[in-house]
Structures are given as C-alpha cells and as structure tokens.
Amino acid sequence: MSGLRPVVDGTGGSALCRSAPVFELRGVTVVRGTHRALDEVDLVVGPGERVALLGPSGAGKSTLLALLSGATDPDTGAVLLFGEDLARLAHRRRRELTARVGALTQDLDLVEHVRVLHNVAAGRLGRIGLGPALLRLLTARADDEVREVLARVDLPWALHARTQHLSGGERQRVAVARLLLQRAEAVLADEPASSLDPTTARDVLELLRGSATTGTTVVSLHQPSAARHTFTRVVGLRRGRVALDLPPGRLTDDLLDDLYARA
C-alpha cells in the first residue's frame, strides 16, 4: 500500500446525525474473486446528508452502493438500514426497509421493450395492489402521477415510447422518474452523471436530491468538480478502503491527486 493515510475529518457528517442513521456500514468486507472489493469499511450516513462518493475506477464505489441498497451482502461486517441490521431481518422486513431506499444503478435496470410508462409505473408497485397493476399493464393507461414525474424529468413526450428506443440520457431520466414514483426516503445513485454534459449532470443531481423524501443521497461520481456543489460530504474510496471523508469545502487538489494516483 502507498503511504496514503485516511484523511478523516470529524465534521464530515457524523456529527449531524442525532437520530438513527439512514445507512451504516460496520467493518464491512466484500471479497470479489481473489481480492477485496471493500476492506473493513465503516461508514455512517445520517438523514439529510448528501454524500459524494469518489475514487478511481475499481475502488469499490459500485460495490458499496450495492451493499447500501441491499443488492449485495457483505462477506463480513454488518450493513444497517435505518438502524436495523439487514442480515438479521426476516425477508419481509428486509424488503420493507430496502423499499424505503431508491437505487439508480449504472445499468439502470429498466425493462427494455415495454413502454416507458410501465417502467415508470413500476416504481410504485410496492404501493398499489396486484389488480390495478395488472390492469394498467394491459391497458397502457397512464395516470396523472406518471405524467407528472415524467414531466419533472422533462420527458413528457416519451410516455408511450418503447424504452429501448430512447437514448442513454433519456433512459436514465426514465429511471429517475421511476425513482421519483417510489417516494423513497433515501436515494443511491451510481455514476449518474458520467455520460452527461455538465449542465444536464447538475440537473440530474438536483432531481436525485429531490427524489429522496428526506433529502438523503449517496452518489458516486467520476468528476470530482461536481462534488463541490451539490453535496454536504465527500467520501473517497481507494482500493476498497475509505481514504478520505470531508466536507466538500476542504477538498484540495492535492487530496484528489492522492486519491486518483496510480498505485
């Protein structure tokens, strides 16, 4: 390992959370193949915090987000959502908790060849009964709720388009619309801005922030510059470890250079 020591600043965020944290990782290790994608990571994210996750590619950002969304389980250590240890929960309770977290993965997890409205409406399947869900699927009827979120992501025209015909950026906004309809308390997003121009990226980040009812977001980013604006806290990962954890104001170019330096 290089001489990089974690740069952790007490004011980074944990001071903010007096009520139960939204996310908490306790000594989490994830083994992928022969090496550790995450190595003894501790992290606490409180309500309302907006965390930018930085780090070179392969640092473990996606793995960390997958843990927080419940998509992956750690090999050792514990993942807590709203104060409850996921590994100790019954299946049903676990889903109740993960439903309160919205996740935007890198491949968006859209159903490709159904119409956009169905992908959007899928966001509230947890809230409506099977009968209405099936009926909507068959009749392709959109209601105001769906129209409204599509308008918010600026895709009102795409309501009845086939998802697979949309461009990358448009598909991403469909996924965000789905997220909006989920009414999650906290939102995770994996490199939502990586293929967008700076202005659009800013818009998407704002939307994501708005889609979490408590405003809690954890977003991995490729461009550190964006981290300085919309976020209250910056967490840097390097080789599966937390290498820095600061308010964005304290992020210097030197620190960034260290974070992204070749081994």
Place this chain on the structure above:
Amino acid sequence: MTGLLDAPRLSPAAGRHVRLGVTRAAVLRRRGTTVAVLAAVLVLAAWRAFGAPGGVINTGGAALLDDLLARALSPRLDAEFLLLVARATATTLAFAAVGAAGALLVGLLGGLALSDAAWSRRPPLPVRLVRTALRGVLVAARSVHELVWALLLVGVLGLDPLVAVLALVVPFGAQTAQVYAETFDGVRGGAHAALRRAGAPRTAAILYALVPGASPLLLSYAFYRFECSLRSTVLLGLVGVGGLGQELVVSLQSRNWEEVWTLVLALLVLSALVEAWSARVRREAGSLGDARPVVAAADAEGVGALAAGRADSAPPTRTWTRWSVLVGLPGLAVAWWWTGASLEGLTDSLTWQLTQELVADLLRPALPDGGGSVLLLAVLDTLAIAVLAMAVAVLLTVVLAPWAAAPTASAAGPRDRSGRTRDIVRAAPRAAARLVSRTVLLGLRSVPPTIWAILALFVFFPGVVPGAVALGLYAAGILGRLVAEAWESVDRRPRDALVRAGVAPWRAGLLAVVPPSVQQLTTYTMYRFEVCVRDTAVVGVVGAAGLGRLLGEGLAAFRYPVVATALLASFAVSVAVELTSRRVRRGLSGNLRPRARPFRRAPARTTRFSV
C-alpha cells in the same frame, strides 16, 4: 480445472493472460486428439454397422423404391382422396397446436418454478427440495421420446386422442420448462431484483419485469415448439394417431405410391407454411426483448430457433405476433374440439388401475432375453446409429446448406440502376439453387424418421444401417436449415475489410468466413447429436436396431420390465452423451469468445450469439 488448484495464485489479470496465451504445441495436441477421437468413433460405428454377417443391402427391395420414384409425377388427386388429405392435414395441425399450447403452459409454470430469477432470495428449503425433485422428473420426462410416451400411454388410455396430446405435452412441456427457466434467468439486467428491492410484490414484479423481458424469447421458443410439435404429430401417426402421418403409414404399407406422393406434398406445404409463419413471428421477436438467448444443452434446435430470429434490418413491429395471438387463441379452442380429445379418460378408474400396473412393472426392470450382452450391444448399436446418422447429416449439410443460405446484404456490392437486369440474370441461378436446396431440406425434415426408416428397410436389412440412413436424412433436414441460417448471420465485415485491403475475395472468405462457419457447423452438429441419440428410439421401434428396437419389441409384447430396462439404458446413454458433448463444446469454444457486445443498445442484441 483441477490442475488450477495446485497452480500458484495469480492476480486476476495475470490469470487472464495465462488462459489466453496458448502454445502451438497445445493447439496441435488438441487438434490431433480431436481427429483421432473422431476417426475412432466413426470406425467403431462403421464396424457395428457393416460388420454383421449376411450383408447389408436387400437387393430384393430396390424394386419397391424404384416403383415409388416412378410415381413421383402422378400423385393421386381425385376429389375423394383430396378431401381425406384435407381432413388429415387439419387433424395434424390441430394436434400440433394443442400439443404446443400444452407444452407452453407446462413450460411457463415449470419455468417460473425452476428459475432463480423469479425468487429474489434463495428460496426456502422445502421449495428447493421440491424444485430439485421437479428438475429430475423433467429431465426424465424429456429423455423419453414422444413416440415411446405414446406407446406407453396407449397401454393405459387405449387409442384415445388424448394419448397423442399427452405424448406431445409431457416431453415438450418438460423441455420447455427447462428452457424457460433458463430464459427467465437470462433476462438481462437487474430490473426484476430492483423492483423487488423497491418494494414490488412477487407477482407484480414478475409481470412487470420478468415476463416482458423474456417474452420475445418465450414466444420465439413457443413457435419453435410448434414446428417440432408438427413434426412429432406426423411421426405419431405410426401409433394410430390420425392425420397425415397415419395416412402416410397406411399408404406406404399398402404400397399405394400415388397416395404417398399426394400426402408428402400436403405435408411439405403444411410444414412450409407453418415454418414460414413461425419464422415471421420469431423474426419480430428477435428485434425485441431483454433476454440473452438460452443455450440449453439439451436443446439443439432451441438454440437455432433463437438464433434464427434475425433482426438485422427489420424494424421492431409486432404485426405477425399480434395477429398470431388474436387468431391463435380461438384457433386453439377449435383445434381442441377437432382433435376430439377429452380429459375424461384421465379420471377413469380403469386408467388408474392400468397406470398402477404399468408403474409397478416399470419399477422392477428386467434384462431382455439374452441378458446383459444383448443390452450392451443394443447400447453400442444406438450409439453407432447416432454417429453414422450425424455423419450422413453433416455430409448432406455441407453439400446443401451453402446453397440454402441467402447471400448477406454486404456481399452484394453497390449497384446502380443500369446494372439491375444484369444483376437479376446473374442472380437467377443462385436463387434457383437456393429454392431447390431449401425444398430438399424441408422435405428431409418434414417426412418423419419413421417413414424414412420404413423406406430404408425396403433397401437395407434390419440393423444399424437403415436406422442411421433414416435418422441421418431427417437430421440433415434440420441441421442443414440451422446451419444455413447460422451461416447467414456470420459476420462478413472482416472479409469485406480484407477485400478492401486488397486480398483476393476467395482468400478473404477462406480466412474470415470459413472458420466461423465451421465453428457453427461443429456446434450445431454436437447439439444435434444429442437429439439424435434420443431419436434412435424411433427408428428402433420400426425395426432398425439398438435400444429403440428393444423398446419396441418390449412394448409390443407388453413386457414392461424389459421396457423399463431399455428406458433406463437410453436415459443413461443420453445423459452420458449430453455430458460428453457439453465438454467437447466447451473445449471448442475455448478459443472463441462471443462477439463483443456494444456498450449501449444494439438492434440485434437478443438473438445473435456467436458460438
């Protein structure tokens, strides 16, 4: 694999390097082994086939074949007979449709139960146990050929239309369930899991994410099953299920050659129409969907079915699909009524009693007369039939398939208006060759192997040879079509690039088109070989040789303990062959990786895969 355990631990990147870095010696060694094994297998098979005392060719029978061929141009076309043919055609179509629909239903339910994708977490222990049991039952059910199922069911239900329906639904349903389970698991992306995490209930998530994602492939496969079902219905004519198959057997046995030709023509037209319809729907399905095509080890043609729906240029429309569903659903009700099948026979107390007796008999297998050596020889004969049949099929494929494959768009150069007529004149012989070779292939696969076997037995004495010829002709029809379609999809851009770079076209073809084509042929041949082993039962029942003959004789004499032994032996043989073939295929694909998938959406993503 095991060797790797002792190897020093490498970083992932280094491991990749070692795996890809192959020495010339290794290549030569592998080629040598392949050739040696292939030669040995062929020699052994030929020895079983031609080593028998007393000769192979029945000179007395050739005259019959002569007769048959002489009447080719004078089919029986009077109104009375044509009406009979029309009714028989309708019956065949009805049984095929009902069989395919039943298989689809079984497949959907079984597929959902078996797929991991439908469960967001590891399912609880009781479910897992039931699933394992179900998987075993399905594997056993599909390893028994439709014809054998029909013969077993006739013993229980008597000559009831339901026999045919069940004989189709049971093995096809089992097969479909396996393929569907893999299809569900292959649905790309985490849409389903993501919805589950986001709080969607199980059924809703399946309906919103899993089913739409998989539906093009499910539909594709259902239509492919329909084609199979049609072929098998004709084949089941042998046991008295009505329709074209039965009429063919009757006419053949009474040497009414004129009628045979009329029936064959009807069969060709019916198969051509059904295949064209199916191809349309599958092509539409090919342009949609999220699922990766399933490479089900047990399902040679399934792979072809999925590969065949080509989506190069077709805009994603669903006209054919929509109409098929609109017409198909009421059509199924009519078909069910036309077959005259009813489920009453199932609840009959006699049925129940006979089933119990049958199962009791099957549960105490006994060796055939002559003991273990007869069984062993039958196993050898079965393998010999399958190997030689594949040799015949590959030979015919190599001769016919290049003509049957449509030239791809990129092969035709840029053309201007003035050159058009000349182009058409130049293309005419090619188009004619294509029509002829496609028709021949269609004929080969539309006439069931039982009929080919009856014909082959005119010319050869019972044994391995007629079985191999019959199965080989039939398999050639299917293999040829699969390979032709696969060849059409071979990427010609590397070749064109070479041509532009100044390489002579034929050399460029040799370098860039032939290797992938050979690869396709090999893979499909291996798949088809597995199916062929199972199909040997059919020619055996007609009297060729092998385990099928033991089966046929046992069933005819109601000696179910012997039947049970033969079934067990065939099961063991197919499993062994399947495992071997899987190994071989894995070995073959070792030096070939799938074509890189473009980052975002490519139009042909669902259906194209390179082997």
